[in-house]
Amino acid sequence: MTKLVLLHKADSIYEDEPDLVYDFPSIYLKAMNEAVGDWIVYYEPVKAGPRGYFAVAKIEQIIPKPKSAGRFLALISPGSFLAFDTFVPRLSNGTPFETSLIAPDGTPKKGGIVQQAVRRLSEADFARIVNIGLPPNLEQQEENRYSPSLPGFKEEMLTFERPVLERLTRRPYRDIAFRRSVREAYDNRCAMSGLKLKNGGGRPEVQAAHIRPVEEKGTDSVRNGLALSGTLHWMFDRGLVSIADDCETILVSHNKVPADVVQRLLRHNGKLLKPSNPLHAPHPENLRWHRENRFGQVVGDVPISWN
Structure with a gap:
């Protein structure tokens, strides 16, 4: 090789x-x-x-x-x-x-x-x-980005330098790299609600969702990712919301999601907020997979209560 x-x-x-x-x-x-x-x-x-x-x-x-x-x-x-x-x-x-x-x-x-x-x-x-x-201390960089190390602790003492190939295959490391790239692509803004929320320490509320899960042969490409709030990430993973074949209209499983929930959570125009760089926009094939394999199926916890 x-x-x-x-x-x-x-x-x-x-x-x-x-x-x-x-x-x-x-x-x-x-x-x-x-x-x-x-x-x-x-x-x-x-x-x-x-x-x-x-x-x-x-x-x-x-x-x-x-x-x-x-x-x-x-x-x-x-x-x-x-x-x-x-x-x-x-x-x-x-x-x-x-x-x-x-x-x-x-x-x-x-x-x-x-x-x-x-x-x-x-x-x-x-x-x-x-x-x-992909630096060895990427995980520490991400943690210190929003939660600086306590005085007296040196970063090198907190960082365990893993071999290159181990980092490339280690799921926690890949998850952090994926999350950083997706958040940056969407400027830390939820692609479905349009909201850009941060806590008191500056940590973004938005999460990085895989459109096609890794366990279903999905990739860690930003084009297989969406920046979503915690609630919308949960709904997306369970098939309660998805994206139409025009790659921008947000689909909602209306028989499972009340209208008032939709009004509170989604952008008023019902369209997906896309990255400023078109190269980072969701790939149509990944969105198609989600529509055909997740949308309307309510994957995971059932029944759902909206009270």
Whole structure:
């Protein structure tokens, strides 16, 4: 196995969905086959945008692309995709993070390998990139963000530095990274009520809801997330509310949710509040899954009392 850097443009003409599938030509087939079962880092080319290195994922399988001779699809392992908490720049003090992109004189190489859509990545370079994008102390950062450490306690004493691969697979760590990305995408505002509430310490009330649950092969992509208040998160998970196929109209199971509850909880126009960045908007397929597999079914605690 080997680790790779995969170039991805947000407006790619290919069938790329970073958390699900990567579309590539046969010229990269050998390297991609070597990476099956291993981790990759997504990278945004200079002319495509400012993100640099922006996410990790694991390749599960390579298959020929149907009806497209000479092209293949890398299927991403369910639950492996994770966006970086902080985008990693292309250069560090003028030097590339990827050792293979450094010229003999120490300057960045130009052309050739730099323009390749698939590049092999050393273990050391992979760890260095991930440690910046998903820092070991992310959990402590999140806690201290709203509840500063007590005087006399040093952050390094409270932080347990876990190995890179352990962090990438550890559910509590992934949940925090997902929550931070979803909250930021929606500016800490509930997508259904429109409310932006914080407690006295500044901690947002809004939660991060998976549209398609992780246990149902949902991903930790922000496009599989909604920022929702605690009550609406509970209702969404139980199928009492959902989103129509126009990706913005809020659906309500009216035979289970009283009209006065709807009036108090939802935006008056009945439309979903979307992120300012359209790349973070809920993916239509995730919303479709929720409508077909959750909406109207009242999953979980029943019966429901609205008194």
